[in-house]
Amino acid sequence: MSTHEAHYELRCRECGRNWGNQPRSICDDCFSPLEIAYDYDALRASFSRERIAQRPPNMWRYSELLPLPAGFEPRLPVGFTPLLHAPQLAARLTRTKNDARLAAQNLYIKNDAVCLPTLSFKDRVVAVALSQALAFGFDTVSCSSTGNLANAVAAHAAREGLKAWIFIPADLEPAKILGTQVFGAKVVRIAGSYDQVNRLCSQIADEHRWGFVNVNLRPYYAEGSKTVGFEIAEQLGWRLPDNVVVPMAGGSLITKIGKAFRELIQLGLVEEKPVKFFGAQATGCSPISTAVKTGSPEIEPQKPATIARSLAIGNPADGHYAIKTIKQSGGWSEDVSDPEVIDSIRLLAETEGVFTETAGGVTVGSAAKLYRQDRILPEETTVLCITGNGLKTTDALAGVYESERPIAPKLAEFESYLQRTLDVAEVAKEAAVGV
Numbered sequence: 001m002s003t004h005e006a007h008y009e010l011r012c013r014e015c016g017r018n019w020g021n022q023p024r025s026i027c028d029d030c031f032s033p034l035e036i037a038y039d040y041d042a043l044r045a046s047f048s049r050e051r052i053a054q055r056p057p058n059m060w061r062y063s064e065l066l067p068l069p070a071g072f073e074p075r076l077p078v079g080f081t082p083l084l085h086a087p088q089l090a091a092r093l094t095r096t097k098n099d100a101r102l103a104a105q106n107l108y109i110k111n112d113a114v115c116l117p118t119l120s121f122k123d124r125v126v127a128v129a130l131s132q133a134l135a136f137g138f139d140t141v142s143c144s145s146t147g148n149l150a151n152a153v154a155a156h157a158a159r160e161g162l163k164a165w166i167f168i169p170a171d172l173e174p175a176k177i178l179g180t181q182v183f184g185a186k187v188v189r190i191a192g193s194y195d196q197v198n199r200l201c202s203q204i205a206d207e208h209r210w211g212f213v214n215v216n217l218r219p220y221y222a223e224g225s226k227t228v229g230f231e232i233a234e235q236l237g238w239r240l241p242d243n244v245v246v247p248m249a250g251g252s253l254i255t256k257i258g259k260a261f262r263e264l265i266q267l268g269l270v271e272e273k274p275v276k277f278f279g280a281q282a283t284g285c286s287p288i289s290t291a292v293k294t295g296s297p298e299i300e301p302q303k304p305a306t307i308a309r310s311l312a313i314g315n316p317a318d319g320h321y322a323i324k325t326i327k328q329s330g331g332w333s334e335d336v337s338d339p340e341v342i343d344s345i346r347l348l349a350e351t352e353g354v355f356t357e358t359a360g361g362v363t364v365g366s367a368a369k370l371y372r373q374d375r376i377l378p379e380e381t382t383v384l385c386i387t388g389n390g391l392k393t394t395d396a397l398a399g400v401y402e403s404e405r406p407i408a409p410k411l412a413e414f415e416s417y418l419q420r421t422l423d424v425a426e427v428a429k430e431a432a433v434g435v
């Protein structure tokens with residue numbers, strides 16, 4: 001398998017050995033994970049705010065800081081999702097009028113619920129991984145997935161003319177399964193947890209010459225997550241926030257946002273300042289958050305039981321580094337129950353018009369706790385990472401809204417319906433104030 005000349009290469013995170021460019025994720029010398037190292041000195045002259053500003057609004061505007069093969073031509077405008085002010089949500093996360101006013105100016109949502117093409121931040125990682133899959137000569141790409149990765153690999157593979165084999169736990173949300181099959185991918189449902197699916201994929205990768213985006217291509221894949229961090233900084237006017245709140249599954253995204261901020265500082269694109277990293281998990285699958293709370297440097301694997309399936313990884317591959325990122329920044333990690341996830345999905349939708357999936361409910365619910373604990377202050381610039389779209393997990397809201405009997409298409413019918421509805425609202429209001 002050929003290695004290509006590039007301004008980046010694989011390097012062991014622990015022993016520092018270089019491994020060139022090849023489909024591999026573990027150092028054979030010390031069995032630690034590999035990551036991509038760049039020649040920053042070579043980049044400093046050519047990579048500037050002005051250069052970036054002239055480029056189209058998508059994640060490829062940061063190409064120099066991504067491990068892309070020479071001559072790579074992007075075929076999809078992935079990323080550059082909106083960074084939204086969230087004043088109404090801010091009012092609901094704070095206690096006093098003054099806090100609400102302060103937070104309204106400083107709370108943002110990074111809205112990857114509308115990331116193209118498959119409505120989650122996983123499009124970013126897959127876009128980078130598949131560029132390398134092509135360069136390494138794979139004709140089949142694959143992944144183990146909690147849902148969104150499956151959607152993204154299937155869609156990008158269709159676009160690139162690659163075959164796709166997708167491995168998922170059998171109990172995933174129907175919309176995520178259908179949203180993979182529709183692209184012509186082969187979906188293999190496994191009767192087991194994500195962690196068992198992932199182990200199986202490692203074994204398959206040893207037997208078949210396939211590009212597994214989160215196994216043998218994992219170091220390349222993970223770099224795509226940095227673009228969330230680059231965009232947050234650019235959209236804040238080339239400024240780092242005080243806090244970011246990030247949902248965690250394998251723990252890769254939170255560490256890569258950290259790497260992105262460090263790279264921008266190193267290249268002189270933003271001023272250095274402390275940023276606190278806050279992790280968010282579902283209580284039913286909270287190995288990283290539990291380690292942070294108990295002060296343990298290592299993960300104790302869990303058996304997931306939560307509606308937040310996209311985050312249900314009981315033995316997170318980057319858990320150790322996620323803990324480190326959080327602790328070294330002075331941040332914290334929180335977790336929320338399934339009912340809190342549902343309430344938080346509704347809160348974000350009702351206050352800001354953003355419909356997120358269960359992972360976004362985890363983020364908003366955790367942020368609410370962090371504000372209440374005064375770990376996040378209203379005057380601090382805070383970004384909540386909303387990573388996926390609510391239309392993919394509508395089953396989580398099944399039973400929340402009753403389906404009313406239809407009324408006849410007659411004005412009189414509507415007027416009496418309106419009166420009944422107002423009466424019910426009035427009774428509810430009186431009950432609430434205890435009249």
Ligand SMILES: *Cc1c(COP(=O)(O)O)cnc(C)c1O
Pocket residue numbers: 120121122148149247248249250251252253254310311357359360387388
């Ligand atoms: C995969 C995923 C995450 C977490 O990603 P990691 O990098 O594995 O921690 C967060 N949100 C959504 C919606 C995801 O699909």
Ligand SMILES: [Zn+2]
Pocket residue numbers: 012013014015016017027028029030031032
């Ligand atoms: Zn090593």
